[in-house]
Amino acid sequence: MITVTDLTKVYHQGRREVRALDGVSLTVPAGSIHGIIGHSGAGKSTLVRCLTLLDRPTAGRVEINGVDLTAAHDAALRTARRRIGLVFQQANLFDSRTIADNVGYPLELIGMKKAERDAKVAELLRVVGLPDSGPAYPAQLSGGMRQRVGIARALATEPDVLLFDEPTSALDPKTTDEILDLILSLKGREGLAVLVITHEMHVVKKICDSVSLLDDGRIVESGPLVEVVNSLDGRLAEALLGIPPHAPLDAGSGTLVDVLSSGPKASTPVVAHTSREVGAELNIIAGSVEHLAGTTFSHLRISVPPGTDPERVVESLRAQGADAKITDLTPNEELDA
Amino acid sequence: MILLEDTWFNNPALQKALLPAVYETLIMVGLSSLVTVIIGLPLGVVLYVTQKGGLGESRGVNFVLSSIVVNITRSIPYAILMVALIPFTRWLVGTSLGPLAASVSLAIAAIPFFARLVETALREVSPGKLDAAHAMGSTRMQSVAKVLIPEAMPGLIAGVTTTVVTIIGYSAMAGLVGGGGLGRLAYNYGYQRYQSDVMVITVIVIVIIVQAVQWSGDWFTRRVDHR
Structure with a gap:
């Protein structure tokens, strides 16, 4: 030690x-x-x-x-x-x-x-x-x-x-x-x-x-x-399980939401479920899935179309046990580590 | 052909004096090379370890040895040094004549030269290897003896070769002021008595000696070089 x-x-x-x-x-x-x-x-x-x-x-x-x-x-x-x-x-x-x-x-x-x-x-x-x-x-x-x-x-x-x-x-x-x-x-x-x-x-x-x-x-x-x-x-999360740096940063007119799920939940279709729940077509634009220290982690970036409340999407995702947040893509988003 | 044979092969200077002269030269070169390595190697190691950031950094020691002892000795032309050292040589070996006496000034001129070559060869050893030696718990002496010098060995042997070849050149000069050897033979007979055959043969013999030293030096360098 x-x-x-x-x-x-x-x-x-x-x-x-x-x-x-x-x-x-x-x-x-x-x-x-x-x-x-x-x-x-x-x-x-x-x-x-x-x-x-x-x-x-x-x-x-x-x-x-x-x-x-x-x-x-x-x-x-x-x-x-x-x-x-x-x-x-x-x-x-x-x-x-x-x-x-x-x-x-x-x-x-x-x-x-x-x-x-x-x-x-x-x-x-x-x-x-x-x-x-x-x-x-x-x-x-x-x-x-x-x-x-x-x-x-x-x-x-x-x-x-x-x-x-x-x-x-x-x-x-x-x-x-x-x-x-x-x-x-x-x-x-x-x-x-x-x-x-x-x-x-x-x-x-x-x-x-x-x-x-x-x-x-x-x-x-x-x-x-x-x-x-x-x-x-x-x-560290960003560095280890980050969205690939060349992922499209432009969500068009939609809002970007990042979703993180781990363990067994990483393999359940949380985004599809939320998509049905809010009645909007959520588009996965980037993501990374990693198997780290015996656990699967999935980090997805989805685009919420205009007319759908991104807060509702976040709530629905969280209700399924995933972590989610509206992504504010300011410069310096990428970690340099 | 008869003329050539008469002058080139029947010259008593060559028949009687060449072998003793070769012998004297080899004594001079061998003795002074030995002393040079014995004193120059530790001196080079001290120059290396006392430098800034070295294993045993010491500005004072490094300044005295590097800037005063080594640089000043190296600045004095050998022709002047060997004359200036005559009283010292007389005190040390009792005479200023003969190969033994000539070895004194040869060694004193060659030691700082060789020490610099040692220092350069040691600098070629990557600092990472010394870090490794340290991290494994080596003492400074162990780092020098077990890592630094073995790792620098190809460069050190190349340095010895260069030094010996340089000493051979200087030994011809030392021969003029009483050292004897091939230098004196060439000067006394080849130059002063216009016996070109003596001059040519002497030069050929010196070239052969230098080649032999260089070849064996290169061979040893290859033998120890595992890089």
Whole structure:
């Protein structure tokens, strides 16, 4: 379990102060995967560096199973760091070492005997699906395989927290899915909390139990995936279950209404039912349906023709257990996350 | 042909002095290269780690080593440096003559040159790898010895090769002021006595030595380069 309290990082650029992190707090319990999503410049990289103490935060605490990393120095800090396994976007393997020696590096640091290390490395390479790659060099492996090695290396010291920094951003879609499946398979490992920092919604949708939105150094929204998605106003909901950005924004002379339904209701014809009830032809002009964390969510945008009261449509939809609201399409409607 | 044979193959300067001269040159180059690597490698590492944002940032140390020691030594032309160092050489090895004495000024000229090449080679190592080493709990010494230097090895070996080739060139000059070797042979016989055959053969031998160094350097670089 990792607990971050009020983490703040202030950089000085000449005389200017840059608050890269501004009071970030979050908790990831063991056995769960938490996603932190944000666009470039939101403070993701700074967060990774502060969580691993590669940079010292200006204020705040990073605790792993109750041990405060920010209070540790030198040898104690080096020991504490081994409680966090860090996986980089570009794997950052050592080109001069074979795959086995890369995975064995953290074990070498703790002085593990060669025979014991070899056995452990072989087991880790099996876990990440590369049992035969031990004698190869990183340059001989594909990007996805290198990332697997990075994961094996991060797992070597049996950390309590696995921290992924944009783990799939350099990979193609197919390889991304394979790596995400691997991360999901690690979820069951004893006592392991997983934190994934990414800008890809796809990653959050596929593997995360809970998610936080990082914007301008602050966590502006946070919660279990099923909760944050189940809202017509949230920025995370918009990002995870948004109307496609190229959907027609012009409803003609009609009024736009957004409908959100989840669970079993997502597969019932709520719009058709409302259409009959108000006696008007409601036109679905855009929508997205997603299966997230075991639940189906449907977010539809419908056009209510002139002459029909949109408020009545909203009421009828809500009566069926869906969430609905009249959409005011002002600019900035789309989330940039 | 007879004329050629007479002058080119029966020249006592070549028959008697060439092999000892080659030997002296190899001693000079070998000894000074060894000392250069032994002192220049740590110096280059210190230059790298003390730089701004380095593993052990230290403005004072970096300023003294980089701007004063390395830059000033490198600014002095070798012809002047080797003469200026004669008293120091005499104090250090007891004489200013012979290959051993010449190695002193050769090493002192080559150390800062090599240290810069080391610094450049270390900079080629991606900072992400050092981050990784740190995040896994390496000490600074471990980061340098287990990650930084092995990762920079192809560049370091290429740097050694360049340095040795440069030392071979300088060793000819060192030969003139008492170092001996092929430089002195070429100067004494080839230049001062107009024996062109000595000059040509000496040059050919030096070219062969340089090629041999470059080829073996390239071979070693390829051997350690897994990128």
